[in-house]
Amino acid sequence: MNITVQFFAAARDAAGCSEITIDLPEKAVVSDLKRRLESRLPALQTLSSRLLVAVNQEYADDGAVLHPGDDVACFPPVSGG
Amino acid sequence: MLSVTTEPIDVMAVTQAVRSRRAGAVVLFLGTVREITGSLRTTALTYEAYEAMAVASLKEITREASDRWPLEAAAVVHRTGRLEPGDIAVAVAVSSAHRREAFEAGQWIMDTIKQHTPIWKKEMRGDGSAEWVHPDPGETAGAETSPDTAAGQGAES
Numbered sequence: 001m002n003i004t005v006q007f008f009a010a011a012r013d014a015a016g017c018s019e020i021t022i023d024l025p026e027k028a029v030v031s032d033l034k035r036r037l038e039s040r041l042p043a044l045q046t047l048s049s050r051l052l053v054a055v056n057q058e059y060a061d062d063g064a065v066l067h068p069g070d071d072v073a074c075f076p077p078v079s080g081g
Numbered sequence: 082m083l084s085v086t087t088e089p090i091d092v093m094a095v096t097q098a099v100r101s102r103r104a105g106a107v108v109l110f111l112g113t114v115r116e117i118t119g120s121l122r123t124t125a126l127t128y129e130a131y132e133a134m135a136v137a138s139l140k141e142i143t144r145e146a147s148d149r150w151p152l153e154a155a156a157v158v159h160r161t162g163r164l165e166p167g168d169i170a171v172a173v174a175v176s177s178a179h180r181r182e183a184f185e186a187g188q189w190i191m192d193t194i195k196q197h198t199p200i201w202k203k204e205m206r207g208d209g210s211a212e213w214v215h216p217d218p219g220e221t222a223g224a225e226t227s228p229d230t231a232a233g234q235g236a237e238s
Binding site for chain 1: 129131133135137171194195197199200214
């Protein structure tokens with residue numbers, strides 16, 4: 001399945017693009033996505049342990065299962081205010 | 082009123098949004114861009130939001146605040162784009178029957194926004210360098226923060 005991932009802030013700067021589409025096997029989880037992203041975009045490894053993933057506008061942990069059509073975003077820890 | 086905007090924040094509108102005849106207290110918090118942090122001078126902060134999730138996050142945070150305290154209303158507006166020292170980055174307004182609840186809920190809402198709401202700031206410094214601001218270790222998700230440790234680089238909130 002194809003999953004499109006949006007990047008924000010330092011993750012977008014590291015990725016060098018604001019989104020990317022990644023092909024993942026059915027029932028792939030967030031940690032699979034992170035591994036695939038880091039191999040496609042090695043600069044993301046600099047943020048690696050701090051990289052957060054949101055699925056359908058909610059924070060998702062590494063074990064969360066991805067589904068076709070999910071709205072996925074990848075970003076560093078937040079710093080608003 | 083829960084929103085993310087590129088326009089200057091209308092402080093009166095945020096305040097009016099929570100006023101009511103049932104409220105005996107209205108607390109308004111403004112987070113503003115601070116020029117000096119230690120020995121560093123901030124010339125500008127550029128804020129960026131994942132807007133759809135940020136608005137959902139503000140709804141969730143204010144809903145939870147209303148579960149914890151007997152609030153009449155809560156409103157939050159966060160600005161994005163390039164802001165200069167003195168500019169208002171965020172406004173939080175809370176109303177309740179009595180002041181204690183409004184003060185407590187206002188602080189909790191602001192602390193929780195800083196921990197959870199997907200908004201980031203990049204700091205432009207006087208020496209020409211620019212860097213994404215990393216949250217203080219004490220401000221990562223789930224951590225309790227005290228007012229003394231709640232200051233991030235360049236912004237008061």
